[in-house]
Amino acid sequence: MTVASAPDPVDAYVGEFDRLVREDGTEPLWVRKVRESGIERFRGLGFPGPKDEAWKYTSVAPIARTPFEMEPRGEAPSIPADLIDPFTFGVLKCSQLVFLNGRFAPKLSYLRWLPEGVRVRSLAEVVRTDPGTVEPRLSRTAELDGNPFTALNTAFMQDGAFINVPEGRIVEEAIHLLFVSTPHRVPTVSHPRNLVLLGDNSQLTVIESYVGLDGGTYLTNSVTEVAVGANAVLDHHKVQREGADAYHVARMDVVQGPGSGVTCHSMAFGGALARNDVNTRFDGEGGDLVLNGLYALEGRQHVDNHTLIDHAKPNCTSSELYKGVLDGGSRGVFYGKVIVRKDAQKTVARQTNKNLMLSKDAHVDSTPGLEILANDVKCTHGSSIGQLDPDAIFYLRSRAIDPETARTLLTYAFAAEIVRQVKVAPLRIKLDQLLLSRLPRGESIRESL
Amino acid sequence: MLEIRNLHARVADKEILKGVDLTVGKGEVHAIMGPNGSGKSTLAGVLAGRPLYQVTEGQVLYEGKDLLAMKPEVRAREGVFLAFQYPVEIPGVSNAYFLKAAVNAVRRHRGLEEIDAMDFVNLISEKMKLLGLDESFMKRGLNEGFSGGEKKRNEIFQMAVLEPRLAVLDETDSGLDIDALRVVASGVNALRSPERSMLLITHYQRLLNYIVPDVVHVLSNGRIAKTGGKELALELERTGYAGLEGTVGPAPAGRA
Numbered sequence: 001m002t003v004a005s006a007p008d009p010v011d012a013y014v015g016e017f018d019r020l021v022r023e024d025g026t027e028p029l030w031v032r033k034v035r036e037s038g039i040e041r042f043r044g045l046g047f048p049g050p051k052d053e054a055w056k057y058t059s060v061a062p063i064a065r066t067p068f069e070m071e072p073r074g075e076a077p078s079i080p081a082d083l084i085d086p087f088t089f090g091v092l093k094c095s096q097l098v099f100l101n102g103r104f105a106p107k108l109s110y111l112r113w114l115p116e117g118v119r120v121r122s123l124a125e126v127v128r129t130d131p132g133t134v135e136p137r138l139s140r141t142a143e144l145d146g147n148p149f150t151a152l153n154t155a156f157m158q159d160g161a162f163i164n165v166p167e168g169r170i171v172e173e174a175i176h177l178l179f180v181s182t183p184h185r186v187p188t189v190s191h192p193r194n195l196v197l198l199g200d201n202s203q204l205t206v207i208e209s210y211v212g213l214d215g216g217t218y219l220t221n222s223v224t225e226v227a228v229g230a231n232a233v234l235d236h237h238k239v240q241r242e243g244a245d246a247y248h249v250a251r252m253d254v255v256q257g258p259g260s261g262v263t264c265h266s267m268a269f270g271g272a273l274a275r276n277d278v279n280t281r282f283d284g285e286g287g288d289l290v291l292n293g294l295y296a297l298e299g300r301q302h303v304d305n306h307t308l309i310d311h312a313k314p315n316c317t318s319s320e321l322y323k324g325v326l327d328g329g330s331r332g333v334f335y336g337k338v339i340v341r342k343d344a345q346k347t348v349a350r351q352t353n354k355n356l357m358l359s360k361d362a363h364v365d366s367t368p369g370l371e372i373l374a375n376d377v378k379c380t381h382g383s384s385i386g387q388l389d390p391d392a393i394f395y396l397r398s399r400a401i402d403p404e405t406a407r408t409l410l411t412y413a414f415a416a417e418i419v420r421q422v423k424v425a426p427l428r429i430k431l432d433q434l435l436l437s438r439l440p441r442g443e444s445i446r447e448s449l
Numbered sequence: 450m451l452e453i454r455n456l457h458a459r460v461a462d463k464e465i466l467k468g469v470d471l472t473v474g475k476g477e478v479h480a481i482m483g484p485n486g487s488g489k490s491t492l493a494g495v496l497a498g499r500p501l502y503q504v505t506e507g508q509v510l511y512e513g514k515d516l517l518a519m520k521p522e523v524r525a526r527e528g529v530f531l532a533f534q535y536p537v538e539i540p541g542v543s544n545a546y547f548l549k550a551a552v553n554a555v556r557r558h559r560g561l562e563e564i565d566a567m568d569f570v571n572l573i574s575e576k577m578k579l580l581g582l583d584e585s586f587m588k589r590g591l592n593e594g595f596s597g598g599e600k601k602r603n604e605i606f607q608m609a610v611l612e613p614r615l616a617v618l619d620e621t622d623s624g625l626d627i628d629a630l631r632v633v634a635s636g637v638n639a640l641r642s643p644e645r646s647m648l649l650i651t652h653y654q655r656l657l658n659y660i661v662p663d664v665v666h667v668l669s670n671g672r673i674a675k676t677g678g679k680e681l682a683l684e685l686e687r688t689g690y691a692g693l694e695g696t697v698g699p700a701p702a703g704r705a
Contacts (some may be wrong), residue, residue: 084598390500395537398497398523399607401548409550413541413590420541445550 009064010046010306011079014039016212017155020070027126028131034139038154045148051443055364057333058275063247068189068219070156073124076103082215084108090142092426093118094162094174094207101156101218112173117166123195124159137195140252144434147277149249151224152254157193160222163206167199167229174205174424183216190220192418200229200257206236207427210250212243219247230257230284234266234385234407237427241434242271244299258284258313266305266322268295269434274303281310282319282344293322294418296435297330297362304333311344313316314374318348323418324355325411326362334366338381342373351381356388356414358407408439428431450475450512450646451496451615458495459508460486465491468507470672473615473664476643480657481650482682483668484690489650490534492668493619496648497531502539511615525551526558530613532604534620544603545587548573548610555611576609580636599631605636616640622656623630634659652687670698 017039047064048055083337098108168200242248247269325447334353334373353362366383396406436442451473458466498521509516553563665681
């Protein structure tokens, strides 16, 4: 007896590509070529398995076996604005681009005043109307490497933000990119793609939010490419609040010019399975990078953070701190690598991962790593996995504070080390709320903080 | 106020308190002296309810109530205060928030409303003066990066704000230079009242030059070996602990 096996997932994506992309004659040829290189790479790589070092602790089998549907191209249908209110930042004055299930939603988006020449637009629209601006940059920073999800995104990328800040322009107000997934009858997928370009001596603050309304399975597979010019300053925040049944795979690649300063905060709260890659490279001397991350997990959540800091040039400084708070039967992965190239003398690199385990059933795999090929550098790395300090709990109890509040306070304090470094105050307040709303008695603490 | 009867306590398998009997009257200040390892800190920890210690025998009555049956936070709400020998650093929780949470927990226990923001500011600024603390102090993380002296001052400051009826000061003098010791001692003296009893736990007589006790006890090998007036401390300063019956600890190494 023979059993009909389920179609191979890779074949299914290739078939989908032939149907959707090859038959679309509206895109410029160079875009088609970029997409084709993506699907070819994906065909060669397939979905990663347990033997892939980069995916050792994270199984993507649930993603591979789920047939996801993609939204058609074009503008998103409208939804009531109050549905996205919970995902905005109160009094924050910012420009906002909203994408629904991967499609640009112009009615929910707005731009505030921006300095002359600064462009904040839908990437698909720029590809359509002004392809020359995008062609030399797209798929250059996040190159096709061994990551099959990047290859998939490159093949299927729908839309996302295009931000271009010309030389010397200071954008004082933040730009909020809000990617919203709404539940559907069937599993859906979106492939957001962002391109952020900062000219020399420019300054920009970006918030990338990925959020979902609970109640459906979906996959977000995003890629953000960032090129930072000489002496430019970028403050980047990623807030991941996907729905409870969501899969989230995201990658950000940053190339830093000489003397530039980049700060990245990555905050992961949602999703059933999330993988977040941040790759940065110093492309000139004197660069400074701060890479902060927080993952607060509960239930059966699984969040995997991979970071790669490439000290390709001398005299650069990187400081990385990722912290995890794990409750229930959640699982966290931190895999960090700092490479100091042969000529990258006078590098200063500090890498730390700290995990607070709130439950016996939670689990974390932490692998910090340094690869140093230069000889005149200052590099440290370390990781810790621990529980709340019983002496600290007793100290608070001895001051009349009940044990539950004591534990919440200490957990909050652990995570606050990351949150308080966020300079955008309304965002910081929102992050505090998100954090405390997950902890027992957190609401009453929030009111009096 | 406090009545300790035949108190036995252990850490893991090691018996440390071997039958302590002690009575502290209302408004009295008692000093408990003794060599290292005599059980001083264990006694302080047991009174505050530190989970590390297991009471195996005996009882402790606080204002006639069974202290040992109360959880640590309930003891605090009932007016028991322990000034820690090693206060814990908690970065990310400000002194202000922490103190407000403590004050409100005590108030709720007494059936009072939570403290008004203005009243709280007034309360703490008054008490901060007592300990010579400046404004920035309240915004800093709880004991975060504090020097030894600052931590001890913070303990006495918390005591001033929480206004306990029984204060246990565990080695409050340890690690303090003479200037810091004077500040801390004057804070403690300002808090002496006919309504408040204190237990000063110290290795050295030095502290007792500044905070003069009504009664001095010597704890040795888990029991009260000797009780006397304030002159007992001076006598110990001359003879050391070595002369005491059953004492195994060394004589105090330092002289104030």
